[in-house]
Amino acid sequence: MPAKLRSITEPLLKWYDRHHRTLPWRSPPGEPRADPYRVWLSEIMLQQTTVAAVKPKFEAFLARWPSVEALAAAQDADLMAAWAGLGYYARARNLIACARVVTAAGAFPETEEGLRALPGVGAYTAAAVAAIAFGEQATVVDANVARVAARLFAIETPLPAGMAAIREVVAEITPADRPGDFAQAMMDLGSAVCTPRAPACLACPLSAACVGYASGAPETYPTKLAKAAKPQRYGTIFWLEDRGAVLLVRRPPKGLLGGMRALPTGPWAAEPPGLANAPEAAEWRMLDGTVVHVFTHFRLELALAVGTAQRHSNAGEWWPIADLDSAGLPTVFAKAAAACRRAR
DNA sequence: TAGACGTGGTC
DNA sequence: TGACCAAGTCT
Known part of the structure; x- marks a missing residue:
């Protein structure tokens, strides 16, 4: 040796x-x-x-x-x-x-x-x-x-x-x-x-x-190359409620948070998207304040929109709000859900 | 090769 | 408070 x-x-x-x-x-x-x-x-x-x-x-x-x-x-x-x-x-x-x-x-x-x-x-x-x-x-x-x-x-x-x-x-x-x-x-x-x-x-x-x-x-040591700054993005989370349940969707199979259960959300873009891509026509009420979440490659600030569904749409799963912890939401959505439950 | 891809802890 | 960092992989 x-x-x-x-x-x-x-x-x-x-x-x-x-x-x-x-x-x-x-x-x-x-x-x-x-x-x-x-x-x-x-x-x-x-x-x-x-x-x-x-x-x-x-x-x-x-x-x-x-x-x-x-x-x-x-x-x-x-x-x-x-x-x-x-x-x-x-x-x-x-x-x-x-x-x-x-x-x-x-x-x-x-x-x-x-x-x-x-x-x-x-x-x-x-x-x-x-x-x-x-x-x-x-x-x-x-x-x-x-x-x-x-x-x-x-x-x-x-x-x-x-x-x-x-x-x-x-x-x-x-x-x-x-x-x-x-x-x-x-x-x-x-x-x-x-x-x-x-x-x-x-x-x-x-x-x-x-x-x-x-x-x-x-x-x-080890020396490293400088990293690029994180861009800022904005989005809106939709909390749609009906008879003690909230609407959850499944994210597309690939990409960010791919395949995971989620709250409905519009685009995450350089400017606040407002109510774009809201899950259905409802009277949306914007909550005060925002939820901030930092991903590896961008920083996200989420506005929160809450509404009451007129009827159960079949666009996703209606999940009992009391049992939301078992839905397996990624942290960004768990944070948004907690903020909605507190403030709605 | 460089950028996408999560989250929580540390200083 | 924010920048850095962690037993990386895929495209």
Whole structure:
């Protein structure tokens, strides 16, 4: 084993044996394999999502759908509703598609290449599942690993272009023995020690090998390109009520909040759209105030229009207002619904 | 390659 | 308060 590799993997894995987090989808350190269903489900949920947000969702999914076969048999609407609040809803659509592919095939693919072909499984997730569930020496690079590696080797190329150099060095230091523990150790280290703002270098098992630490300014790595400003958009939410129920619709299957239940809404545009695309002719009353919600790529300010239906239209589902929590609304609509219920 | 795609927590 | 950030993927 090359000295460079040993000087990193040995202290890292020793640190992991002592300081690893215990998480519901994890096997203890030293286990060469783990349950692929749990590993896959957790990795999908963890994409761009914090451990704290994932833990209760993971437990709920595992209790309700204890195997990939059970998940494959779920109703789409039930799964989408169960995912509500986690965000990035394409993950939920791909999750059920993936479960059905795996169930039809009889088992998860056991190689990085095979996993990569599954819906919703990209370069990171394929490598993570291959390493953690199947013990493959795959190169696992998420935001934590990228940050640790960029500091360890003082990689100057800004992200995302710098990812190529990062992948190279991570491939060099990934051991054949315990590749899954190595990946999770890098992630735990990035989460607890090699943090974005104020890394705890004095507590780091890799500080002796770290070029970024030696430079005196490890927190400057990885460098990143400036982001574009978020545009402002405006919309109107329609709260149409009849005999204790409110009208909900299903969003189109793709795009923003695709496939999710929602309150009716007009366009989300650069100017307030007023009552455009109101669900039916009704006496709309505008509530005071607005609901603000910030998405990844724009900021949205919603006006709230409330009306009473003359008759039940069949343009959507009439949902009992007292039971709205079980509708599985994305957070932006849950916020708007709460504001309407308070103020109407 | 760059933009679409959610949400909640932190400082 | 707002900008940054999180176990990314798809097109």
